[in-house]
Structures are given as structure tokens and as C-alpha cells.
Amino acid sequence: MKQSVKLIAGNWKMNGLGASLDEVASLRRSLEEQPAACRVALCPPATLVERMAAAVKGSVIEVGGQDCRAETHGAFTGGVSAGMLKDAGATLVIVGHSERRQEFGESDRLVAAKAEAAVGAGLAPIVCVGETLEQREAGRAVEVVRDQVMNSLPRAVLAGDFAVAYEPVWAIGTGLTPTLDQIEEVHRAVRAAMIERLGLGSAAAPILYGGSVKPDNARDILAVPEVGGALVGGASLKASDFLPIIRAA
Numbered sequence: 001m002k003q004s005v006k007l008i009a010g011n012w013k014m015n016g017l018g019a020s021l022d023e024v025a026s027l028r029r030s031l032e033e034q035p036a037a038c039r040v041a042l043c044p045p046a047t048l049v050e051r052m053a054a055a056v057k058g059s060v061i062e063v064g065g066q067d068c069r070a071e072t073h074g075a076f077t078g079g080v081s082a083g084m085l086k087d088a089g090a091t092l093v094i095v096g097h098s099e100r101r102q103e104f105g106e107s108d109r110l111v112a113a114k115a116e117a118a119v120g121a122g123l124a125p126i127v128c129v130g131e132t133l134e135q136r137e138a139g140r141a142v143e144v145v146r147d148q149v150m151n152s153l154p155r156a157v158l159a160g161d162f163a164v165a166y167e168p169v170w171a172i173g174t175g176l177t178p179t180l181d182q183i184e185e186v187h188r189a190v191r192a193a194m195i196e197r198l199g200l201g202s203a204a205a206p207i208l209y210g211g212s213v214k215p216d217n218a219r220d221i222l223a224v225p226e227v228g229g230a231l232v233g234g235a236s237l238k239a240s241d242f243l244p245i246i247r248a249a
């Protein structure tokens, strides 16, 4: 991913039925009338990946999964592999989202294995990191995020397209955001850790900010040094919210 071109990715989480694709059609129309200055991606639930990929075919909008298994196939009831997402039309996949790290106990090691599986299937992984409120209040935000970057990024990502997303857990879905200085501090630390771990070959991969990105704060956040885009939850569900964020990039 070229650093100069920002990536604005929407994470629909467990939201969206077939009828929600109307929002995607509306977004597509707007971006055809006035092209985006950034890359645009939407990560719907697995049930919608194939239909969304069909709905955006021939447009600039990319489709991603929200998670994948580290294995390619096998007896993993309910599991979805990176290859299955690719086969359904995805080009990206989020791995290591804090909701999965917390709810399913996903470790850095597992997240790295998932990122490696994504690369193996030809998907660009978006590897998520971020501190809890308790860790921030203990003055450990930078240290925690640095450790996650060092341990969640396999060398395999260097083979293709990938991104890191910094999402402070306490900013997700809360309407709270770090100050612009705090965002810059962590993003610089993420970049330094990426280069330490993977070398200068990782310098062009964007570092997205995520956590309560809205139309009214997107422009300021996206102007922070080392912010290479945004991972947007709630405000990606409606084209009327997501579009102004894309226009801010």
C-alpha cells in the first residue's frame, strides 16, 4: 500500500443484511460521481462478502473479511478460511481486532498466524493493535502497542499489501478518542516497531487509526503524521456518514 494514498476501511462488525447493500450502491454512485482521493474498503459480515463483492464489481470499493482462521481448511465448525474469503471476492481481511482478542482470547501468536494465512491466500491483512483503558491509565499504552506490533506481524506480510490499525480499546464505540498528540505518539511508536521488526520494507504500509472516527473528527485525525487512513466501525454503516470520512482523506 502506498503511504501517500490513505486507506479508509469500514468494519461493519455483526451488522448488515442483504438490504444493507443499498448503502453500498449509494456509496458507489457517489464515488462514481466524484472519485475518492483514497482507497476505500468495506468489511461486511462473512455472509455478505460475496454479495457485496458483486455489488462493487468494477468500482474502486474493495471488500474485506473481518477475521479468518489460521488454517486453510479442516474440521473447524463455523470457521472461515482466508482462501474462502478470497474465493468470495475479498481482497483484504482484518485480523486481531480487539473484540476478537478480548472475547475469543486471541493471542499475538494466533493473530500472526492469521495474518500469515491471509498473505498465503492472496489477501492483504489489516493487523489490529491497541491498549485498554487500564493500560493507558497505567502509562503503558506505547509499550503494550509496541509489543503487539512486534509479535503480531509475521515476516510474510512483506510479500504483499498489508496495514496495521491502531485502535485503542477504550475509544471503540464509545465516542471517546485520544488527543491528536496521543494518536501521533502511538503511530510513531508503531512505525518504529514495524521497522525494527520487519525492516525498511515495511515503511510504506499504512498505519490506520480506529476508534470513534466520525465525519466531524476525521479530517483532524487523518492529518496527524503517520496516520495513513482509518478503520471505521459505526460510521461506516451508512453511506451518508462514511462518505464524508472518505472525503476527509
Ligand code: 13P
Binding pocket: 011, 097, 167, 171, 172, 173, 174, 175, 210, 211, 212, 213, 231, 232, 233, 234, 235
Ligand atoms: P467505532 O468506529 O464504532 O468506534 O469502531 C471502531 C472499530 O472497532 C473498527 O474496527
